[in-house]
Amino acid sequence: MSGELRALIVEDSADDAALLVRELKRGGFSVDFLCVETPEALRHALEGAPGDRPWGIVIADFSLPKLSGLDALRLLKETGQDIPFILISGAVSEDIAVSVMKAGAQDFITKGNLSRLVPAVERELKEAAHRGGRRRMEEEVRAINERLVHANKMASLGTLASGVAHEINNPNNYIMLNAELLSDAWKDAAAILEGYYRSNGDFMLGGLPFSEMKKTVPELLSGIADGARRIKDIVDGLKDFSRIESADLHREFDVNRAVDAAVRLLSNEITRYTDIFTFAPAADLPPVKGSAQRIEQVIINLIMNSLHALGGRGRGVWLGTFYDAATDSVIIKVKDEGGGMPKEVAVRATEPFFTTKTDMGGTGLGLSISYSIIKEHGGALEFESAPGIGTIAMVRLPAASRAGQAQTGQG
Ligand SMILES: Nc1ncnc2c1ncn2[C@@H]1O[C@H](COP(=O)(O)OP(=O)(O)O)[C@@H](O)[C@H]1O
Ligand SMILES: [Mg+2]
Numbered sequence: 001m002s003g004e005l006r007a008l009i010v011e012d013s014a015d016d017a018a019l020l021v022r023e024l025k026r027g028g029f030s031v032d033f034l035c036v037e038t039p040e041a042l043r044h045a046l047e048g049a050p051g052d053r054p055w056g057i058v059i060a061d062f063s064l065p066k067l068s069g070l071d072a073l074r075l076l077k078e079t080g081q082d083i084p085f086i087l088i089s090g091a092v093s094e095d096i097a098v099s100v101m102k103a104g105a106q107d108f109i110t111k112g113n114l115s116r117l118v119p120a121v122e123r124e125l126k127e128a129a130h131r132g133g134r135r136r137m138e139e140e141v142r143a144i145n146e147r148l149v150h151a152n153k154m155a156s157l158g159t160l161a162s163g164v165a166h167e168i169n170n171p172n173n174y175i176m177l178n179a180e181l182l183s184d185a186w187k188d189a190a191a192i193l194e195g196y197y198r199s200n201g202d203f204m205l206g207g208l209p210f211s212e213m214k215k216t217v218p219e220l221l222s223g224i225a226d227g228a229r230r231i232k233d234i235v236d237g238l239k240d241f242s243r244i245e246s247a248d249l250h251r252e253f254d255v256n257r258a259v260d261a262a263v264r265l266l267s268n269e270i271t272r273y274t275d276i277f278t279f280a281p282a283a284d285l286p287p288v289k290g291s292a293q294r295i296e297q298v299i300i301n302l303i304m305n306s307l308h309a310l311g312g313r314g315r316g317v318w319l320g321t322f323y324d325a326a327t328d329s330v331i332i333k334v335k336d337e338g339g340g341m342p343k344e345v346a347v348r349a350t351e352p353f354f355t356t357k358t359d360m361g362g363t364g365l366g367l368s369i370s371y372s373i374i375k376e377h378g379g380a381l382e383f384e385s386a387p388g389i390g391t392i393a394m395v396r397l398p399a400a401s402r403a404g405q406a407q408t409g410q411g
Pocket of ligand 2 (some may be wrong): 304366367
């Protein structure tokens with residue numbers, strides 16, 4: 001085996017380091033190495049600079065004036081990097097060798113037996129590559145699992161929500177109709193009661209004098225009607241969230257126009273919350289398939305959330321669309337300089353009824369509805385958020401086929 005090897009050598013003697021490098025080169029490696037002899041230099045080298053290739057191997061002398069081989073091993077472990085570590089020493093006792101291996105070194109080679117170095121390095125490089133592959137696969141499986149759990153949770157919440165919506169809808173209809181009828185009835189009754197009041201003086205109604213109740217009752221009745229209307233809005237939201245059958249999702253439309261419509265609809269809200277708002281539509285986006293109205297609804301939710309998060313007119317919201325050739329999809333990006341979401345909020349943001357805005361009338365339905373709309377379009381809704389810095393919401397929609405063209409705009 002041969003190949004490029006980036007080796008970090010912990011050694012105070014330049015001659016010994018040169019000997020190691022020569023041995024590796026003889027074994028067929030083209031070696032790029034750095035030699036360090038202090039803890040600071042080792043730490044610095046392990047941190048590396050951005051763009052550096054990772055170290056392939058660390059080879060350390062067992063005892064140096066400023067740093068023992070075991071210290072070097074400990075420093076490497078502290079960084080959490082999985083780099084094979086080989087210790088080199090003069091003759092040492094067997095129990096020292098054992099303790100070194102226990103501390104996590106991959107191999108222990110004596111200076112009199114350097115011919116073992118190359119096979120040991122080859123073996124360790126192979127195993128490290130193997131470990132790396134397994135780690136990446138495990139991470140991928142974990143990510144897929146998380147998405148499945150989330151999708152499953154959303155599906156059962158959808159079933160629950162549609163059941164609840166149905167149950168609430170009927171009684172709420174009675175409330176709305178009855179409140180209206182009672183209002184009309186009250187107008188008639190009030191005229192008669194007023195006549196009675198004029199000729200006989202004040203009297204009690206529900207424990208309060210009529211002179212007072214004639215003002216209060218209409219307020220009570222309209223309070224009932226308002227409350228029922230708000231319940232109806234929430235129920236409609238729930239139905240949207242749990243809607244399984246879809247509207248016409250086969251029509252092609254231009255995402256820029258949906259975004260534009262949302263921006264125009266919200267122009268008052270936008271100027272109310274911020275001085276900094278831009279929309280940069282990509283030129284020549286491919287069309288997507290689905291319902292322009294529902295995508296508009298998603299954009300409205302995302303923009304409103306960003307505006308709510310700002311906390312000052314000096315903070316901005318940027319809206320952009322672009323085409324991502326790698327995934328052949330159209331992306332809508334809403335970026336804000338708002339308060340951002342801590343992790344525990346971000347993971348729950350798309351759950352129905354999850355809101356941190358109870359005080360300002362948040363229902364917690366906006367993102368759950370948006371999520372299910374984007375899902376029925378075969379797309380994805382993702383967030384990147386940093387508390388104190390802001391949030392980026394990304395909607396990804398599959399592009400409708402367009403004779404193999406690829407055009408990129410700015411986001
Ligand atoms: N751009 C954003 N910046 C900060 N927090 C956000 C943002 N978008 C959503 N959130 C969080 O997600 C929660 C749920 O959002 P949503 O479903 O739209 O419900 P609502 O806006 O009614 O609270 C919000 O209450 C808020 O905590
Ligand atoms: Mg919202």
